[in-house]
Amino acid sequence: MENNYFHTVFLDADKCKGCVTCMKRCPTEAIRVRNGKASVFYDRCIGCGECVRLCPSHAKLASYDSFDTINDFKYKIALPAPSLYGQFNNLTDVNYVLNGLLALGFDEVFEVGRGAEYASAVTKIIFDQNKVKYPVISTACPAVLELILSRYHNLKDNLLNILAPVDISAKLARDKAIKRGIPPEDIGVYFISPCPAKVYALKLGVGVNKPYVDRVLSTGEVYMKLVPAMNKLEPSDLKPLSKMGNLGLHWATSGGEATATFRSKYLAADGIENVKHILDGLEDNTLTEVDFIELDACAGGCVGGVLNVENPFVAKARIRQLRMKLPATSSNILADEGKPLSYYVWEDEPQFKNFDKLDENRLSAMQKLMEVENLLNTLPQYDCGMCGAPSCRAFAEDVVSGIVSDKCPRLDTEVKNETK
Amino acid sequence: MENLHFEYEVAGNNFSQAGMASDAVKSTLKKMGIASEDIRRVAIAMYEGEINMVIHGGGGVAVIDIFFDHIEIKLIDHGKGIENIELAMTPGYSTAEDEIRALGFGAGMGLPNMKKYADVLEIESEVGVGTTVYIRVDFH
Numbered sequence A: 001m002e003n004n005y006f007h008t009v010f011l012d013a014d015k016c017k018g019c020v021t022c023m024k025r026c027p028t029e030a031i032r033v034r035n036g037k038a039s040v041f042y043d044r045c046i047g048c049g050e051c052v053r054l055c056p057s058h059a060k061l062a063s064y065d066s067f068d069t070i071n072d073f074k075y076k077i078a079l080p081a082p083s084l085y086g087q088f089n090n091l092t093d094v095n096y097v098l099n100g101l102l103a104l105g106f107d108e109v110f111e112v113g114r115g116a117e118y119a120s121a122v123t124k125i126i127f128d129q130n131k132v133k134y135p136v137i138s139t140a141c142p143a144v145l146e147l148i149l150s151r152y153h154n155l156k157d158n159l160l161n162i163l164a165p166v167d168i169s170a171k172l173a174r175d176k177a178i179k180r181g182i183p184p185e186d187i188g189v190y191f192i193s194p195c196p197a198k199v200y201a202l203k204l205g206v207g208v209n210k211p212y213v214d215r216v217l218s219t220g221e222v223y224m225k226l227v228p229a230m231n232k233l234e235p236s237d238l239k240p241l242s243k244m245g246n247l248g249l250h251w252a253t254s255g256g257e258a259t260a261t262f263r264s265k266y267l268a269a270d271g272i273e274n275v276k277h278i279l280d281g282l283e284d285n286t287l288t289e290v291d292f293i294e295l296d297a298c299a300g301g302c303v304g305g306v307l308n309v310e311n312p313f314v315a316k317a318r319i320r321q322l323r324m325k326l327p328a329t330s331s332n333i334l335a336d337e338g339k340p341l342s343y344y345v346w347e348d349e350p351q352f353k354n355f356d357k358l359d360e361n362r363l364s365a366m367q368k369l370m371e372v373e374n375l376l377n378t379l380p381q382y383d384c385g386m387c388g389a390p391s392c393r394a395f396a397e398d399v400v401s402g403i404v405s406d407k408c409p410r411l412d413t414e415v416k417n418e419t420k
Numbered sequence B: 001m002e003n004l005h006f007e008y009e010v011a012g013n014n015f016s017q018a019g020m021a022s023d024a025v026k027s028t029l030k031k032m033g034i035a036s037e038d039i040r041r042v043a044i045a046m047y048e049g050e051i052n053m054v055i056h057g058g059g060g061v062a063v064i065d066i067f068f069d070h071i072e073i074k075l076i077d078h079g080k081g082i083e084n085i086e087l088a089m090t091p092g093y094s095t096a097e098d099e100i101r102a103l104g105f106g107a108g109m110g111l112p113n114m115k116k117y118a119d120v121l122e123i124e125s126e127v128g129v130g131t132t133v134y135i136r137v138d139f140h
Ligand SMILES: Nc1ncnc2c1ncn2[C@@H]1O[C@H](COP(=O)(O)OP(=O)(O)O)[C@@H](O)[C@H]1O
Pocket: B048, B052, B053, B055, B056, B057, B077, B079, B080, B081, B082, B088, B089, B093, B094, B095, B096, B105, B106, B107, B108, B109, B110, B111, B112, B131
């Protein structure tokens, strides 16, 4: 199962008890339990982090870059995700977080919440130009985008073809630093991420020609360093660094992106199973009454990402409080940067994948499907997971695809018991 | 070569489960590698038919036969039947009650959409006996 795909999550094998929790709950059936340990088909993994969230033994870990990589570049730009602000108790001013990041050694900060406001402004223009297929589906959550790219090819034309807020932020911050005369090779852009999905999307550069972000740090790890640094700050030290308005911060929670489009007929769904349900409905053409769809893999939106430290509901309440203190977002912020619209749209169409297909050849795929059905008919259909596959059907598909050659252990014991 | 054959029960008046048969069919077609545009046509036509069985037909069975180059879908119910099929096919025509409309169904576009997306649509119905809808979608 190890292969060339990006490893979004990895296993602490000593802690893994071989229970089937992650396997049963993985939304793309990407996990199997082999020899008592969970393992991942990375080509099917969308990086949603459900397994990290659910593992009762904390054996599933998300991959990200260590904070020590801060020394990899001479000029370091920190990109805090909007959800980061929801992690702190009694935070009265977002500038504490930004000044704290400078105290940790970053040379500059660029708020992804600000980048999100550019994304919203561009979305509005794209709607006004009416060059869209309704309903337009947000592509800001990389786990959702990955799910669509691998499983919902029908929805291709509905995808909002703009860069994610983090890419917009990285691109702008980098360009500005270069303009100020900083050598490009000295610049390191560090995103402080709520989730493993952003880690792989930024490493691979989804929708961009080449990645704009150099390192992806975990909110949890940065938080541990940031709290003491923030506590040392005196109100008089505080530089007014924040440029983010309240719409940008709203992106931290489900519905924030949709609200910022100023469209009345939007739908916002969060939690990966709900997202799948909406996508299935879209394929059946049942959601004709909405024109914009925001989908977040995590319950609550990005405050629910698995790299966060705080409970999503608490973080959401804090974000709401902080938003009230922020200025209203200006309606023509794009003018500030003076970039053409094309600066903000996908530079490169993301690649569609097809891990569902049982065979490249349709006839062989049909043959395999028949074998799957025949085998499935002999199985108990308990979906108990004893074989290490999430369902009897998944097991049958693994057998027919030659991934495993085992027998159903349940059936085996029952036959043995009967013959005793 | 024989074809793939599936049968799915569709429960009457159970809105939470409506669409499960068409989801299962979609999943099979994706595993076969059928073009997404064809899957879309199957999905829309079958979902509308399935929903009609749930709302108007009191539930029934969906019989699916998948061949190399096309799919045949038979939706069989023993519900109240359709009095005037031609009228039922008119866009916007619906006998759905207000409470069903309140749930977002009953726009009267189901049968017209099925006609639009299917390559063949045949309806046999007898009042008080039931309805059989036959949908065929060709793959490209
Ligand atoms: N399976 C069925 N059993 C009985 N009546 C049906 C069935 N399918 C459709 N009809 C009738 O045809 C009408 C039009 O169907 P359709 O175009 O799907 O619109 P809608 O379902 O929104 O009413 C329905 O209102 C109903 O009277």
